[in-house]
Amino acid sequence: MKCEHVQKTLAVFLEGELTPDDRLMIQQHLAGCEVCRSELGLLTGQALQSLAAQAEPSPQAWSRLQARVARVPVAQVPMAKEAQPSSGWLSRWLSRLAPSGGSTPTHSLGDKTMNKRFGLTALVAVVAVAVAAILMAQNVPVVSAQQILDRASAAQSAVKSAQGINHIRIESYYTLHALEKNSTGLKTIVDSYLDYQTGNLRNITTHADTGKVLDAFAYDGANTYSTKGPLDSTSNESLTIYRSPQSREKVMANLYSGGGATVDFEQLFAEMRSDPQVTVEGKQTGADGRSVYVLSTQQLGKFLKDPNSVQTKRMFFDANTYRLLEEKATFQLAGKEIVVADMRYLVNETLPATSPVAWDLSDLQGVNIVDDTDRTQGDLLPEKITVQELAAHTKTGYLLKTIPAGFNLELEAPPKQDKETAYIYIASYRTEAGDYFVIQASGVPDDLTQGTAENAQCFNADRTITPCTATPPTGGKETYTTAAGLKVYFEEDTVTPDGKHYPEAAVKAPDGAAFLISSTLSRERVKALAEELVIAQ
Amino acid sequence: MNSLGDKRLPHVAPRSKIDQDAFADIFEQYKRLVYKTAYLMLGDSAEADEALQEVFVLVYKSLASYDPHKGAITTWLHRITINYCLGHRRKRQILTEPLEEARLVQLDEPIEASLVKAAERQEVRRAIMALSEKQRAVIILRYYWELPYNEVAQVLAIPVGTVKSRIDLALKTLSLKLVGPKIAHRKDVRPALECEV
Numbered sequence: 001m002k003c004e005h006v007q008k009t010l011a012v013f014l015e016g017e018l019t020p021d022d023r024l025m026i027q028q029h030l031a032g033c034e035v036c037r038s039e040l041g042l043l044t045g046q047a048l049q050s051l052a053a054q055a056e057p058s059p060q061a062w063s064r065l066q067a068r069v070a071r072v073p074v075a076q077v078p079m080a081k082e083a084q085p086s087s088g089w090l091s092r093w094l095s096r097l098a099p100s101g102g103s104t105p106t107h108s109l110g111d112k113t114m115n116k117r118f119g120l121t122a123l124v125a126v127v128a129v130a131v132a133a134i135l136m137a138q139n140v141p142v143v144s145a146q147q148i149l150d151r152a153s154a155a156q157s158a159v160k161s162a163q164g165i166n167h168i169r170i171e172s173y174y175t176l177h178a179l180e181k182n183s184t185g186l187k188t189i190v191d192s193y194l195d196y197q198t199g200n201l202r203n204i205t206t207h208a209d210t211g212k213v214l215d216a217f218a219y220d221g222a223n224t225y226s227t228k229g230p231l232d233s234t235s236n237e238s239l240t241i242y243r244s245p246q247s248r249e250k251v252m253a254n255l256y257s258g259g260g261a262t263v264d265f266e267q268l269f270a271e272m273r274s275d276p277q278v279t280v281e282g283k284q285t286g287a288d289g290r291s292v293y294v295l296s297t298q299q300l301g302k303f304l305k306d307p308n309s310v311q312t313k314r315m316f317f318d319a320n321t322y323r324l325l326e327e328k329a330t331f332q333l334a335g336k337e338i339v340v341a342d343m344r345y346l347v348n349e350t351l352p353a354t355s356p357v358a359w360d361l362s363d364l365q366g367v368n369i370v371d372d373t374d375r376t377q378g379d380l381l382p383e384k385i386t387v388q389e390l391a392a393h394t395k396t397g398y399l400l401k402t403i404p405a406g407f408n409l410e411l412e413a414p415p416k417q418d419k420e421t422a423y424i425y426i427a428s429y430r431t432e433a434g435d436y437f438v439i440q441a442s443g444v445p446d447d448l449t450q451g452t453a454e455n456a457q458c459f460n461a462d463r464t465i466t467p468c469t470a471t472p473p474t475g476g477k478e479t480y481t482t483a484a485g486l487k488v489y490f491e492e493d494t495v496t497p498d499g500k501h502y503p504e505a506a507v508k509a510p511d512g513a514a515f516l517i518s519s520t521l522s523r524e525r526v527k528a529l530a531e532e533l534v535i536a537q
Numbered sequence: 538m539n540s541l542g543d544k545r546l547p548h549v550a551p552r553s554k555i556d557q558d559a560f561a562d563i564f565e566q567y568k569r570l571v572y573k574t575a576y577l578m579l580g581d582s583a584e585a586d587e588a589l590q591e592v593f594v595l596v597y598k599s600l601a602s603y604d605p606h607k608g609a610i611t612t613w614l615h616r617i618t619i620n621y622c623l624g625h626r627r628k629r630q631i632l633t634e635p636l637e638e639a640r641l642v643q644l645d646e647p648i649e650a651s652l653v654k655a656a657e658r659q660e661v662r663r664a665i666m667a668l669s670e671k672q673r674a675v676i677i678l679r680y681y682w683e684l685p686y687n688e689v690a691q692v693l694a695i696p697v698g699t700v701k702s703r704i705d706l707a708l709k710t711l712s713l714k715l716v717g718p719k720i721a722h723r724k725d726v727r728p729a730l731e732c733e734v
Contacts (some may be wrong), residue, residue, distance in 0.1 A: 030712040037708040044711060045680030047661040048577060052681070055576040057568050058586045065564065065590055069597045154598075163612070163691060197687065199696065252696030432669045 003029075003036050145278045145295050149269045151322040165195045165355055169347035171208060173339065185339075186233050188214060189346075193357050199252040200359045205230060213239050213367050219251045220359035225369070226378035239367045242378025250381050268324075272297070272315065283319060291319035299329075311340055323348070375415065382412035382426060389413075390536045394423035396513030397536040398439060400529060406431050422513070434520070437529055441515040478523075482531050485510040490523065507533070560600060563610070564593055570611065570682075571618045577677045578622035580666045588625070592618050615682070615692040619674050664714035672707035679704055 030036055058064075173187045187208035194201040198221060205215040215230035216239065224246045231239050272278050272295065281294040295315045316326040329340040351357075361369065372378045390397040390411060403409050413425040427439040480488040487508045493501035503526045505517045519526050568589060575588035595617050665673055678689045679700075689704075690697045 027712060031709060034705065037705065037712060040712055040715075041676070041680045041704070041708050044661060044665070044676060044708075045683065048665070048677065048681040051662055052573045052577055055573055055582060055585065057572040057589050061568065061572075061586065061589055062561070062564060065593050068590060068594050069560075196694070197691065249696070249698040252698055432671075 003033060003039075143280065143293070145280050146273060148280065148293050148295060148317055148322065149273045149278075152317055152324055153269045155322045163196070163350070164353045165193055165351040165357060167347060167349050167351050168192050168345070171342075171344045171346055173208075173342040188233075193351075193359075195353065195357075197353060199248050200357070201251075202357060202359055202361070204361075204364070207233055213364055215239065216241050216361060216364065216367065218359055218361050219246065219248075220361075221248060222246075223360070224251065224379045224381070225361050226380070228377070241361065241364075241367050241369045242372040243369055244372040244375045244377070244379035246375070246379055246381060281314065292325065293317045293319050380414040380416075382414050385411050385413050385425070387411060387536050390423075390425055393417070394425075394441075395535065396509065396511055397423065397425060397441070398507075398509065398513060398515060398533045399427050399536045400429065400437075401532045401534045404429060404437070404529065407435075407437070437517070437519040437521060437526070439515050439517055441513070480505075480527050480530065482527075482533070484531075484533070486530060486533060488517070488527065488530050493523075494518075505530075509533075560597060563596065563600075567611070567614050568593075570614055574615065574618045574677060574682070575622055577665070577681060578619070578670070578673060579625065580662065584625070588618065588621055592621050595621075612688060612691050615678065615684075616694070619678070619692060623670050623674065661715070664711055667714050668707055668710055672703060672710060675700060675704045676707050676711070 030040065169189060169191045171187065171189050174185055189206050189208050190203065191206070192201070192203045200219055200221055202218040203216065204213060204218075206213050212231075212233075214233060215227055216225060217227070218225040222245060223243045225241050225243055227239060227241055231237060275297050278295055278297045281296045284292050284294055286292050293316070295317070297313050298310055299313055311329045311331040313327065313329045315324060316328070317323065318325055323345075325345055327341075327343045329342075330337045331340060332338075358364075361367070370377070385393075387399065390399070390413070393413070399409075399411075407429040408431075410428045410430070411425065412428075413423070417423055423441065425439075425441050429437040478490040480490065482488065488505045489508070490503060490505045493503055500520075501523075502518065502520050503523045504519075505526065506514060507517055507530065508514045517526065517530070519529075521529070571592050572585050572589045575592070576582060576585035579585055579588060592614070596614070665676065668676065674693065675689060678684045678692060679686070684692070686697050686700050689700045693700065695703075
């Protein structure tokens with residue numbers, strides 16, 4: 001059937017006047033003809049014009065609105081937030097950007113948020129300038145921690161909705177093994193640009209003192225630039241960066257996979273908000289004269305050598321703009337305060353979309369950029385695979401026995417994987433409504449379940465430390481064993497800004513395979529699905 | 538939402554500093570943009586009225602931080618409106634008007650005219666409302682507001698490629714709803730085609 005004929009008679013179809021056979025024929029044509037589908041779109045637009053022509057706001061709309069806004073305090077800026085926490089590749093992909101200096105790539109200010117945020121720092125934007133850490137106590141705070149976090153969240157949302165190139169520069173300091181002697185820590189600068197519209201991005205990690213480039217990742221519209229991991233800060237080598245051709249579509253798809261650029265400050269604030277121990281320590285004046293609110297909480301030093309050490313985490317907010325300026329984790333040792341981690345947000349802005357940025361890293365000094373035309377060294381963006389391909393690649397590729405009703409399965413894996421290490425893949429079960437159950441096999445089974453074991457210690461409200469109970473009411477750590485013997489180590493739930501709890505777990509199978517699960521479903525549902533995990537055939 | 542009494546915080550701009558006239562202008566100028574999108578998204582005039590209120594309360598709260606140099610206000614408004622509607626998880630009411638009431642359309646009528654009639658008798662409306670919310674959003678932005686792909690992408694904060702594939706999928710679904718076997722019109726049948734991009 002010819003397009004012309006189809007388009008002429010589309011309207012007739014809408015009226016349902018043709019025979020079932022004709023319908024089928026036209027439908028088949030539409031299924032395979034983009035031109036005619038596009039025509040259908042235009043006709044639909046006209047129909048919508050007609051539909052909406054008579055739709056007018058109520059005459060009382062303005063007076064109602066005036067009454068509503070009269071009760072609204074001005075400083076709130078609650079732009080609608082977007083979707084759920086990311087379980088996307090990018091956060092994993094970019095997690096290498098976290099400062100080096102320790103063996104684990106997941107170090108943080110004391111929780112998992114930092115790692116996620118590191119991966120996605122380029123995706124958020126606020127304007128902030130660092131304050132000196134020397135602060136003087138000022139007056140008694142007049143706001144609660146909750147209010148500060150609400151306002152910080154609102155300020156963040158407002159800038160997040162801005163358009164252009166997001167630019168953020170963070171100075172970060174970590175002492176990963178703070179209880180060890182002679183640990184000096186490492187201070188790095190992470191400078192990130194991201195253009196939402198084009199997908200161009202650039203993340204450079206440099207040594208704060210020497211300026212040496214330790215890690216890089218970028219996309220210039222035609223090539224990705226990636227490394228095999230950050231250089232050790234003491235290394236004399238130059239960083240090797242692989243330039244691999246890659247389509248924009250692929251980069252964009254991964255940029256936004258798993259719900260988009262949503263793991264951000266809001267998420268961090270939400271986690272602080274759900275921590276009952278967060279208090280306003282005071283309103284202080286920084287060395288630059290700026291007023292700063294200080295929030296603090298006590299946490300177990302999860303990444304310190306002594307797991308029972310308690311660290312104080314502080315967040316510093318500009319008291320005028322409510323933007324997060326700094327986060328700092330410290331602990332007390334022999335009467336001295338030792339800094340474990342310190343993140344300072346030096347720049348956090350949205351630049352005009354036309355701003356010149358060297359996406360191709362041509363400005364970097366002291367690095368080797370090597371062409372990787374067949375993408376065997378760098379890039380490693382995942383590509384779609386079939387269940388059969390998964391089974392062919394690995395004998396421990398776990399999937400759900402059947403795709404749950406209402407879900408679709410998308411299976412992806414980075415190409416050209418090293419046969420010596422565990423196979424990396426991601427299986428995403430998603431519903432139209434946005435729920436997901438995602439399996440991520442990261443290729444490093446041993447690391448996955450470390451620190452998530454049964455013997456986790458919990459820090460109590462009365463400041464004592466006891467083993468965590470099996471099922472803490474707030475959704476803390478928990479271990480669940482399936483009938484098949486898979487151990488499911490639940491992490492603390494990810495809490496969204498609107499208070500939803502999303503389970504995350506590391507799973508270890510009897511055969512040694514390990515993978516991560518993240519989901520929007522309830523913990524009970526996740527457990528039920530874990531019972532359905534089988535090796536892909 | 539937690540409100541914070543601004544009396545206690547002198548650095549918060551007093552309400553009077555927001556230009557009430559400017560807000561009134563914005564409302565007058567863009568109320569139809571918001572209302573019509575909400576009407577098409579939600580399929581109900583009362584709900585569209587409520588959406589109009591909620592969206593402009595958000596606009597009011599955010600106005601001080603809106604920077605016109607960073608993007609068109611229409612993009613911003615589209616985004617807030619669509620986000621409101623996407624989050625408005627009400628029970629979707631698929632219209633169940635009997636198909637027998639369809640008016641006959643003469644074959645020699647121009648396409649536009651017959652489509653208008655189709656709209657009048659809710660055929661298109663029913664098909665649109667049977668799309669997923671996300672698919673409906675792209676169809677409305679692309680074909681009702683006639684936004685270019687890149688602007689739809691900006692509004693929805695998704696890549697242009699995703700916009701294109703989502704639109705195409707929406708059109709496939711739509712074609713199935715509109716011209717497929719009549720069974721596809723029943724609310725209890727959801728074609729397998731209708732999946733997320």
